[in-house]
Amino acid sequence: MQLPPALRLAVERELSAHPLAALRVAAEGLSLGYRGPRKGQHPPAMSSAVERAAYLAVRMPATYAAVHRALRWAAEGTGFAPQTALDLGSGPGTALWAACELFPTLATVAAVERDAELAHLARRMTSDAPLAALREARWHVTNLNAALPAGQCDLVLCSYALNELDSAERVDVIAKAWARTSQLLVLIEPGTMAGFANILAARTQLLAAGSRIVAPCPSQQSCPMAANDWCHFAARVERTAEHRRLKQAELSYEDEKFSYLAVARENILTADSATGANAARIVRHPQLHGGYAQLTLCSEGKIAQATVTRSHKDDWRRLKRLGWGDRW
Numbered sequence: 001m002q003l004p005p006a007l008r009l010a011v012e013r014e015l016s017a018h019p020l021a022a023l024r025v026a027a028e029g030l031s032l033g034y035r036g037p038r039k040g041q042h043p044p045a046m047s048s049a050v051e052r053a054a055y056l057a058v059r060m061p062a063t064y065a066a067v068h069r070a071l072r073w074a075a076e077g078t079g080f081a082p083q084t085a086l087d088l089g090s091g092p093g094t095a096l097w098a099a100c101e102l103f104p105t106l107a108t109v110a111a112v113e114r115d116a117e118l119a120h121l122a123r124r125m126t127s128d129a130p131l132a133a134l135r136e137a138r139w140h141v142t143n144l145n146a147a148l149p150a151g152q153c154d155l156v157l158c159s160y161a162l163n164e165l166d167s168a169e170r171v172d173v174i175a176k177a178w179a180r181t182s183q184l185l186v187l188i189e190p191g192t193m194a195g196f197a198n199i200l201a202a203r204t205q206l207l208a209a210g211s212r213i214v215a216p217c218p219s220q221q222s223c224p225m226a227a228n229d230w231c232h233f234a235a236r237v238e239r240t241a242e243h244r245r246l247k248q249a250e251l252s253y254e255d256e257k258f259s260y261l262a263v264a265r266e267n268i269l270t271a272d273s274a275t276g277a278n279a280a281r282i283v284r285h286p287q288l289h290g291g292y293a294q295l296t297l298c299s300e301g302k303i304a305q306a307t308v309t310r311s312h313k314d315d316w317r318r319l320k321r322l323g324w325g326d327r328w
């Protein structure tokens, strides 16, 4: 996928304010920090204008792709048409851009971000966005641990922010996020063991709070993922020329790995999901061999292998359209 043209332009405009050499140094620092925070450490905060700009170039396209992917899977088969959205730990507004792109029904959107400079940058980037909801977005500069904006929203998002909180803060923010959700809450974290651990803990907490899981889990039963494994997916994003220059990367795309959880109040669920009769989920890249394919599926509280052969004509055809992360 590509960033929408208006977002690409907004990113380019921000980058043009900084010398390439300074952006490269900042991008390298951010990439290292995101690739390798040691266990228990938080990813690096963005502490200067050039670091915030570098985030737009080297992280925002990937987090945008992950949020877009997660939202598509979450809304699949639900007829979800939100009017209001709230983004928690919004950074430059990544998740709101993705949500507004996917749900044209969104009319009123808001974000909470503790870094005033990032909120300012997000406001600047949306000031001439083609969608009115983005242009008129409200950016609240406050800590997620403080009171969140009052009232409920149809869609509440928290993208790549839980991992910047301590575990007690995470529990508190998830409870507040759910209390603010009138329809769908979507959490997205890095596709690492640590990111998945946050998602799994949120899953337990939100099930206990009475939510229904919409995606990726096909059932409300205990997660069957083995203790040394982690449930994650991938979103491919095209690298712009600027992105390649800054990362000094050759490939024209990158695959962002992420874990996510979408939970709903009963009112957005279709008859299928409300009865728990969800399809299985493909949780690994299908392995294609001559004449047959092997799928790893999560279904009915189990991880199981399934073989599809060319002679299963309908399934074989479906496999051409579907892949890792899709419902089966």
Ligand SMILES: C[S@@+](CC[C@H](N)C(=O)[O-])C[C@H]1O[C@@H](n2cnc3c(N)ncnc32)[C@H](O)[C@@H]1O
Pocket: 043, 059, 060, 063, 064, 088, 089, 090, 091, 092, 093, 094, 095, 112, 113, 114, 115, 118, 142, 143, 144, 145, 158, 159, 160, 161, 164, 165
């Ligand atoms: C990695 S960035 C993700 C930004 C954006 N959601 C995205 O997906 O690209 C995490 C953001 O969460 C914000 N954040 C972390 N802890 C926070 C807190 N306690 N209160 C408010 N914002 C917080 C950070 O300032 C940062 O902008």
